[in-house]
Amino acid sequence: MLKYSKKLVISLSLVILSGCSMIPGSHMEGIDVDPETSTLEQDLSKVKISIIDSALIARLKDSQQVGLKAKKYTPIITEGYDYVLGIGDVLSIGVWDHPELTIPAAVQRTAEFDGFRIQTDGTITYAYAANIPAAGKTISQLHKVLVAKLSQVIEKPQLDLKVVAFRSQRTYVTGEVKRPGALPITEIPLTLIDAINQAGGLSERADWRTVIFTSGEQTEIIRLDDFYTKGDLSQNRLLKHGDIIHVNRSDNQKVFVLGDVRKAGSIEINRYGLSLAEALSDVGGLNDATADANGIFVLRKRPANDEGIIADVYQLHAQNIVALVLADQFKLQPRDIIYVTTAPIARWNRLISQLVPTLQGLENISTLKTQGAFF
Incomplete structure (x- = not known):
């Protein structure tokens, strides 16, 4: 099954690169094997394919908790804080x-x-x-x-x-907060979370997952969602003069649903997350007559790693009722691509439906010749 899945993933990737439409029912031209497609097949040999089952769900949850356990109870150090006077105070x-x-x-x-x-x-x-x-x-x-x-x-x-x-020191909150601007550093320690709250909190269009924190020449991504939902205190920061907190818009917090679904498109992930089941539901579900319930794939780019794996592909066998529960437990990440394949019998029927008009045309020409319409 995994061997079949990898071949299918390679085929899907070749279709994407060829510019063919992925809208269900559209015509797909054949793809010739050339050096470019050959190279692509070599790249896709580095794709790791997994079946979405209870073991995978548990493994993904455990991997999320590993880093969290190591730093969940690492508090931000504010003890001994003493305000330093500056020009203008x-x-x-x-x-x-x-x-x-x-x-x-x-x-x-x-x-x-x-x-x-x-x-x-x-x-x-x-x-x-x-x-x-x-x-x-x-x-x-x-x-x-x-x-x-x-x-x-x-x-x-x-x-x-x-x-x-207090007029000598400032920190800045920019982007998608209700009241962006400068905040004074005072004798009361000011943390990143405090600054966001003083700026009115995040706006409706804010990215609830991460913020960009710049201190001096160092810039890092703060996982705000881990602080709010998991109590990860290590995501907080003690601010000093010149620090900048930037809250991005949530425009890039999307997943893409393509293939044999009722309404292909993109779906935004809100602050509460998005499961595979919710994403499929938001696009109207699968096309009952043509979609392959065992051909639901989630393609996810993997960060640089020593294994050389460039992407993870997760396959859901939705014909199994239990798989629907697993789909609700499978949490999507921004920029995930969900692709639903067409059932083999449906692909065959589409091929026949494209050939029938041609055969009928040939038959009509043959009939006209027989009747002497052509000389």
Whole structure:
């Protein structure tokens, strides 16, 4: 059966490359064996074909859990997080029992004056403490410097220091979120999931499975769906200045259903996933009179691997009632191709239906000749 399936897969691939229509009932021209098709057959010898049964379903589930078990309980490290001051941050500084030091002399509190801003050179100027380096320091580090300076003129100063405006550091959320834009980095640790939530969450057209995360010169794919549905904490990230989170559209989250079905086309995978049974149902099911229920194939490209396998092909024997349950358990992946073959008797009937008009035409010509219509 697997040998027959591989021959069928090779034939299907040759049909695709030849540009022949895959719409049921359309005419397919013959394919001559040439170097190109010969090379294709060699490539398809690297295709791995499996029957969709209970053992395969269990194996696929296990393979998904292997990586998850290794990093499911790896939490993002936020302990010990301390905000680092930067240029543009605004500070509020007060000294107990010295209200005159809360606002510099000759400065009247107005809407424009909201605190002490860290200047472009990274310093702040405070009473008895001019040009104090602040950028690059934590609040506790700057607090110690100011206390040391004020101790020269005030006995045991009680200093209150806090950030009232975080303006030096930003992270960016772009793409398919409800409120894309910049988010400030504050003294509260900001994670990737927090940033998406603060941006209003994902939009209806968002790709719920993955987001692109760029930090410095490194870009990686974050499996957002694993975080939400499987509790994989390793997919979260602690953000820092300049990090970018981009949420793609879900346009490429599709599978393609071709062959002997009622309505061939593409189907979008939503955030809850899509099974083989659901995909076949969405296209109206198989053509009862012509489709081969044992010829349902799922073609899936495999990432680069040491085995040299370029694709996996899964075959469903839908004539078996149990297979319908397995079809509902078989989860599709984006860009999967589902192809339903035509039953041999239906292919024969189509061939005959194409030949009959030709034979009738020849018979009519022969009759006319007999009757003397042609000289």
